[in-house]
Amino acid sequence: MVPVKAQPSMYSLILKDLLIQKKMILLSFVYIVFFYMVMQGAGFIILPTALTAVTYMLVITSCAYDEKNKADVMLNSLPLKRLHIVLAKYLSILFYLAICAVVYMIITTLISLTGLPVEVYPVSLEGLAGGLLATNLIIGIYFPFYFKYGYIKTKFLNLILFFALYFGLTSSISFCYINKDVSWVNNLANLLLSLTDIQIFSFIALFTIIFMAVFFALSLKAYQSKDL
16 A cells, blocks of 8 residues: 555656756756757767756756755655655656647757758757757766755766767767778678668667666665765
8 A cells, every 4th residue: 555655756756857847947948958959960979968868957956956955855755755856866867858849849849840941950869869868867866865865966977978978879870970880880880781670779778767766766765874
């Protein structure tokens, strides 16, 4: 009976994060349009970059609101397990990703209908896979530190992680493009080309689940040992 009663409370935590960020979610339209403008010519990279940046912004803003309102103290005074508090944060990533993907689709459709002189890059499985991977890598690494030390003490860490991952991924893509004639780069490219979008997405989804399960366990351990 306990899990059944706990589930609505856990989902209400996700709803709480969404409701307090209504303005930020509306601003996501502006941010994604910005990525569309400044990354013209970048191809399919626009989608994963926009998804990663905006989802990360929403997650970090949620953490900042919780710190400002001392949500930890309030939540731990309720009949909630710390397991559900941590799990709600991790599940919220999927909700933010879904919202950003829908916003991206709306913007892409509007640009197509208006006939603006802007190159359109529709939603693709490979783009969604890239966004899923990059977002979960950066947030997965950040969350254990957040649950241990809070938002303020990890404020600069989240910036370092974001820019390290962003420039790391873009540099890796540029390196592979420049060195496309190198044997191992060519072999990797051929391997990826031999796979379907569904196979690539499935592989990345499986890797992401395993990766996030490990970091979820670290976050839970950090939060359970935290004194409030």
